[in-house]
Amino acid sequence: xxxxxxxxxxxxxxxxxxxxxxxxxxxxxxxxxxxxxxxxxxxxxxxxxxxxxxxxxxxxxxxxxxxxxxxxxxxxxxxxxxxxxxxxxxxxxxxxxxxxxxxxxxxxxxxx
Amino acid sequence: xxxxxxxxxxxxxxxxxxxxxxxxxxxxxxxxxxxxxxxxxxxxxxxxxxxxxxxxxxxxxxxxxxxxxxxxxxxxxxxxxxxxxxxxxxxxxxxxxxxxxxxxxxxxxxxxxxx
Numbered sequence: 036x037x038x039x040x041x042x043x044x045x046x047x048x049x050x051x052x053x054x055x056x057x058x059x060x061x062x063x064x065x066x067x068x069x070x071x072x073x074x075x076x077x078x079x080x081x082x083x084x085x086x087x088x089x090x091x092x093x094x095x096x097x098x099x100x101x102x103x104x105x106x107x108x109x110x111x112x113x114x115x116x117x118x119x120x121x122x123x124x125x126x127x128x129x130x131x132x133x134x135x136x137x138x139x140x141x142x143x144x145x146x147x
Numbered sequence: 148x149x150x151x152x153x154x155x156x157x158x159x160x161x162x163x164x165x166x167x168x169x170x171x172x173x174x175x176x177x178x179x180x181x182x183x184x185x186x187x188x189x190x191x192x193x194x195x196x197x198x199x200x201x202x203x204x205x206x207x208x209x210x211x212x213x214x215x216x217x218x219x220x221x222x223x224x225x226x227x228x229x230x231x232x233x234x235x236x237x238x239x240x241x242x243x244x245x246x247x248x249x250x251x252x253x254x255x256x257x258x259x260x261x262x
Contacts, residue, residue, distance in 0.1 A: 067248050069250070071253075076255075077255050077256075078151070078237050078239075078253035078254050078255045078256050079190065079237070079239075079253045080253070081250040081251065081252060081253075084248070084250060122189060126248070128247050128248075130203070131192075131195055131202070131203030132178060132195070132203075132241065132247045132249075133178055133179075133180030133192070133195040133203065133239060133241060133251055134180070134192045134195065134203055134205065135190075135192065135251060136192070137189030137190050137191070138189055139188065139189055140189060
């Protein structure tokens with residue numbers, strides 16, 4: 036699976052949009068981009084995933100560049116409960132479907 | 148819909164002992180995987196179980212072993228515990244019936260402390 040690069044930390048004011056970038060310049064054509072977050076002392080929570088089209092669900096939006104070398108997770112109206120570590124993961128069909136390679140993620144701090 | 152549940156939530160063991168951690172997968176999910184998360188790091192893949200057999204393993208020694216039961220629940224066993232085994236152990240389930248790209252859903256983990 037391709038390697039990802041994320042900033043170690045970001046701040047966001049409550050009510051504003053949080054835009055979390057991820058670089059995955061070596062991504063292959065059949066690899067998906069996944070986003071998970073981990074709130075302190077809990078397990079990782081699935082947020083969203085996509086292949087090449089932009090995706091939106093009730094939690095967030097995922098914007099993938101046309102060359103697929105980077106993506107941005109958007110939390111449209113961040114709240115204090117969105118404070119967490121956000122992981123960007125590239126996942127391909129390696130034959131081990133459950134293997135996700137986590138990096139160190141981005142620690143998002145939402146403030147009043 | 149019941150999510151992934153793990154037990155116990157916390158556990159303290161002594162070096163050299165053996166430990167068993169348990170996981171109930173999300174309803175309808177037939178694939179279970181286990182991850183180890185050391186303090187300050189991202190989770191690392193240990194292994195995956197499908198149809199009661201291990202069919203994928205990360206870079207962990209054989210003293211890490213597992214089981215999957217017909218109801219898709221699972222156990223993680225660690226023998227000869229070492230101090231470095233202290234970590235949060237996470238269980239995840241998924242349903243590849245919807246394709247290999249279906250998301251994994253994680254439990255809240257078991258915090259293991261080895262003294």
